[in-house]
Amino acid sequence: MDDGTSQYYFTAAMDSGKTLCSLLKAIQFQECAVFSAMPEGLKLTVEEGKCVQASAYIPAENFTEYNVRDDVDVMFKISIAVLTECLNIFGSGEESSLKMYFRCEGSPLLLVLQPQSVNNVMTDCEIATQTADSVLELRDENAEDVAKLVLKAPAFLGLLADLERTCDTIELNLSPVHPHVSIVTYGMQDRSCIEVPKSSDMVQSFACDQPLSLKYQSSHIRLIMKALAISSKAVLRCSSNGLLLLQLKLEKEDQRQMFSEFYIVPLIDD
Known part of the structure; x- marks a missing residue:
């Protein structure tokens, strides 16, 4: 300069x-x-x-x-x-x-x-x-983290790519007991489920205080796929209010802590 x-x-x-x-x-x-x-x-x-x-x-x-x-x-x-x-x-x-x-x-x-x-x-x-508009504050300071997963990003990307593309809703189920993580998709006519135990090679660490079952819009979850494709690690945190936080560390050894971050709001059942 x-x-x-x-x-x-x-x-x-x-x-x-x-x-x-x-x-x-x-x-x-x-x-x-x-x-x-x-x-x-x-x-x-x-x-x-x-x-x-x-x-x-x-x-x-x-x-x-x-x-x-x-x-x-x-x-x-x-x-x-x-x-x-x-x-x-x-x-x-x-x-x-x-x-x-x-x-x-x-x-x-x-x-x-x-x-x-x-x-x-x-x-x-x-x-x-x-001039910038104010950025939404989606985090609730009173909502505690009730689950945290650390996943290998390439494997997580492969899992998302295998999900039914016509589904509208993705249900994320987390539990302290087996199978620990299950992802359920709901399409027009069918339902499918993928289970990921904490012993899976994809999972680097797993912590869950209580069983959770939350639904998200499929198109919102798929927005993370481009970021996953250039990442080495994905950290998922779920708050007690259902807000999902995904932190994706960039796949670049000579870059320190360069990452992307996604907040996704859950669907509310009628």
Whole structure:
């Protein structure tokens, strides 16, 4: 970064924007995301109604340089489709260094990308920003975690891929006793069930205080599949109010704690 970074609310640099691009594509189920630059790192959040909220987290230590002014809130709305397209401007196979600059509220986000395989070539992109709406707070501080599972992400992805695609509802059953985890799908004419005991190779750890049976909209659960495809580990937490939290750690050994996070609200029986 140059010596003029003080004129910007936010500046950052990283050796490669490719991993960031992959992470953003994993939550790209809405046109716009809320971009938040905090001292501890970068967070981009998308929402579907009041039912699903997904975030991509890039902690500050993943950047070679990272600066946020502490006297302002750096939060704005941005097209996630345009951002990922700019990050991929030199092609999906090209590693490019990335610098980001944001001057002040209402100004565009400036990206400077330079391909690693070509000298003396770089491109500037300006992406329009908008004032951000407030992000929903789906968590209830009074609701306790009653179950936690740590799963191998590739195996969990395979399980979800095997579920009946025509089903509208997915029922998640958790219990302290065998079979511990069962996933039931309900389609137009049939019902199917997959059981996953805690001894399964897919399960790295399992904790459940009481039997639970919760239903979720199938399309909401399937939103996590792109993120699972680039993850190594999935952590599922279920609160006493039925809210499901999935934290997916990115499959990248040289990136520390870069992950995506999904909150999914349960269906309420009539």
